[in-house]
Amino acid sequence: MSKELDAVALSVRSLSMDAIQKANSGHPGLPLGTAELAAVLYGKIMKHNPANSAWIDRDRFILSAGHGSMMLYSILHLAGYKVTLDDIKAFRQIGSRCPGHPEYGYTDGVEATSGPLGQGVSHAVGLAIAESMLAQRFNTAEFNLVDHYTYALVGEGCLMEGVASEASSLAGHYKLGKLIVFYDENRICIDGSTDMTFSEDVAKRYEAYGWQVLSGSMYDYGQIESLVAQAKKDGRPSLIMLKSVIGKGADSVAGTAKAHGAPIGAEGVAAAKKSLGLDPAKDFQVVPEAYSFFEKARKDMAAREKAWNDMFAAWSARFPEERAMWDAAFAPGGVSAAALAKAQMPAYKEGDSVATRTASNAALNAFAQVLPNLVGGSADLQGPNAVAIKGASAYGAESRGGRYFHFGIREFAMATIANGIQLHGGFRSFCATFLVFSDYLRPAFRLASLMKLPAVYVLTHDSIYLGEDGPTHQPVETIASLRAIPNAHVYRPADAEESFIAWKMALARTDGPVALALSRQNLPVFTKDDPDWKHTAECGAYIVRKAADAPDVTVLATGSEVSLALKAASQVTGKKVRVVSVISKELFESQPAAIQEAIIGGKKGSVRIVVAEAGVRTGWEGWAAASDILSVDRFGESGPADAVAEHLGFTAEALAGIIAK
Numbered sequence: 001m002s003k004e005l006d007a008v009a010l011s012v013r014s015l016s017m018d019a020i021q022k023a024n025s026g027h028p029g030l031p032l033g034t035a036e037l038a039a040v041l042y043g044k045i046m047k048h049n050p051a052n053s054a055w056i057d058r059d060r061f062i063l064s065a066g067h068g069s070m071m072l073y074s075i076l077h078l079a080g081y082k083v084t085l086d087d088i089k090a091f092r093q094i095g096s097r098c099p100g101h102p103e104y105g106y107t108d109g110v111e112a113t114s115g116p117l118g119q120g121v122s123h124a125v126g127l128a129i130a131e132s133m134l135a136q137r138f139n140t141a142e143f144n145l146v147d148h149y150t151y152a153l154v155g156e157g158c159l160m161e162g163v164a165s166e167a168s169s170l171a172g173h174y175k176l177g178k179l180i181v182f183y184d185e186n187r188i189c190i191d192g193s194t195d196m197t198f199s200e201d202v203a204k205r206y207e208a209y210g211w212q213v214l215s216g217s218m219y220d221y222g223q224i225e226s227l228v229a230q231a232k233k234d235g236r237p238s239l240i241m242l243k244s245v246i247g248k249g250a251d252s253v254a255g256t257a258k259a260h261g262a263p264i265g266a267e268g269v270a271a272a273k274k275s276l277g278l279d280p281a282k283d284f285q286v287v288p289e290a291y292s293f294f295e296k297a298r299k300d301m302a303a304r305e306k307a308w309n310d311m312f313a314a315w316s317a318r319f320p321e322e323r324a325m326w327d328a329a330f331a332p333g334g335v336s337a338a339a340l341a342k343a344q345m346p347a348y349k350e351g352d353s354v355a356t357r358t359a360s361n362a363a364l365n366a367f368a369q370v371l372p373n374l375v376g377g378s379a380d381l382q383g384p385n386a387v388a389i390k391g392a393s394a395y396g397a398e399s400r401g402g403r404y405f406h407f408g409i410r411e412f413a414m415a416t417i418a419n420g421i422q423l424h425g426g427f428r429s430f431c432a433t434f435l436v437f438s439d440y441l442r443p444a445f446r447l448a449s450l451m452k453l454p455a456v457y458v459l460t461h462d463s464i465y466l467g468e469d470g471p472t473h474q475p476v477e478t479i480a481s482l483r484a485i486p487n488a489h490v491y492r493p494a495d496a497e498e499s500f501i502a503w504k505m506a507l508a509r510t511d512g513p514v515a516l517a518l519s520r521q522n523l524p525v526f527t528k529d530d531p532d533w534k535h536t537a538e539c540g541a542y543i544v545r546k547a548a549d550a551p552d553v554t555v556l557a558t559g560s561e562v563s564l565a566l567k568a569a570s571q572v573t574g575k576k577v578r579v580v581s582v583i584s585k586e587l588f589e590s591q592p593a594a595i596q597e598a599i600i601g602g603k604k605g606s607v608r609i610v611v612a613e614a615g616v617r618t619g620w621e622g623w624a625a626a627s628d629i630l631s632v633d634r635f636g637e638s639g640p641a642d643a644v645a646e647h648l649g650f651t652a653e654a655l656a657g658i659i660a661k
Helices: 002-023 029-033 035-045 066-079 085-089 119-138 156-160 162-174 202-209 221-232 266-276 288-318 320-329 356-370 411-424 435-451 478-483 496-508 533-539 561-570 585-589 593-600 641-647 652-660
Strands: 060-063 150-154 179-185 212-217 238-243 353-355 374-378 404-406 428-434 456-460 489-491 514-518 522-524 541-545 553-557 577-582 608-612
Touching: 002 029, 002 035, 002 066, 002 085, 002 221, 002 266, 002 288, 029 035, 029 066, 035 066, 035 150, 035 221, 035 288, 060 066, 060 119, 066 085, 066 288, 119 150, 119 162, 119 179, 119 320, 119 411, 119 435, 156 162, 162 202, 162 411, 179 221, 202 212, 202 238, 212 221, 221 238, 288 320, 353 356, 356 374, 356 456, 356 496, 356 514, 374 404, 374 411, 374 456, 411 428, 411 435, 428 435, 435 456, 435 478, 435 514, 456 496, 478 489, 489 496, 489 585, 496 514, 496 533, 533 541, 533 593, 541 561, 541 593, 553 561, 553 652, 561 577, 561 608, 561 652, 577 593, 585 593, 608 652
Parallel strands: 060 150, 150 179, 179 238, 212 238, 374 428, 428 456, 456 514, 489 514, 553 577, 553 608
Antiparallel strands: 353 522, 541 577
């Protein structure tokens, strides 16, 4: 067996060196240094079936050190996933299934987008949490439907990033025994030896987190298998520290920073091939035994999945109601459209005064009643964020059936874990904090957008109107910065009714994340002139105050500023003033011109547009002249909300003055 695994490891090195050299770009150090782990992990340890990368009960592997992507692409190709030799030859080229870093949804067998260090292992924590929750929900004494492990590979770079610390701390607290992380301990980073910046005792650090810590060699197959077996016997997550040599096999760079982030060079590759027993004159060599090994292994892998499918069929016949719940849980985005339609909007009447964060909680609970797989939590802000789920217990080491997470003050890890839960499948996840603290989790929101993950981010205290906490907590620039992320949707509902619709729109989305920006202060429920506004709102905007078929001025307002705009419009005489609630600027801007024109009251450019938003004007310049935008282009002040707005000149009277010009 070791001879066959040697053939796999050698082929990983061969393909990785040549792909990186041909692209003249990439990171050869990790693929060369961890080839043996790839071989034994995919060849013997993991439960997977390359013929069906979507098998629900497969083990998951996350390459957190995503710069070493050629290791992953090489082993996926050898194992029989839909990664061809031509894809590998086109590494880092447009159209190849082998981009510079692993990308979820783009390459068969890639479980998460990784590359931003630390986020991959944090995703792995979310995957392990999801596995434990599904097991609690669906396993029986006779049917062990959900029983798989989550593996990740980290390097020193991942462990230096703060998000890895946050997530690892929580994983230890939750006792995620089915999470096994390998540490590629080569002690090298791009700038040189990690000794210059990284001298902590990693083992003691992870022991303090509540992990089992094991150690061994990256190049001993039997020892790695034994360490994994030992890890599986412990109820804690495990860190397996494997001593390695970066760039192993390429003597010109092995053990040095030169192996980390640049091609080895033609001469170095030729020398490495000769040293490894490959033909220096041939590129992209695969040892025949590597292919034959996986050809035989795939038969056993397929048989293992078939046995699971047979068990699943028997379980389905025995428990048809639970099977229906399973199917609903694994609907696209984790949301059954039929269930979503059953949620009822709470009753509100004109003049009711409700903060949108409060209305959001009512909406969340309405949807939670019909979507039992809607799970999430906040970063120590359950009350202020208003995200408690009535009757729901908290998830924990002793309560895997809980659906609410106390993430602690770990905003970044919270978001990556929510992404990981969404990646796993079977759930729809949300997370929550103050809008201004989205700065802590922005990289996770960006990756959710890139991966097209429909996680929901509940972000409250959305403007200067949070008041007394002052400029440190008043997110004047934050909404604009989130809107700038491609494929991200930011919804800013203006009253309690819109809050329900915003949640419904967010949960109906299946191809990207949604940030719900919600008010701390109470807002009035207002009359909507559009009788079909609940449907029109799905375009991102709708008419609140029509005024006329051809208005003189149309005010585009968001969130709390819609009621401000209505008040301002009532103060203006001699002009026909339309008020439009823009729940989602980016969604509205994605609509065809005809829809935009119907909402604003004419062709863009022919209708005077005024904008009102309690944040920076950035992004609104395409709609209105700077002088026609009521915005907050400076940091706020500490004081009561209305006094802050008055001090900053953000008032209905100021907006009326702009409209009346």
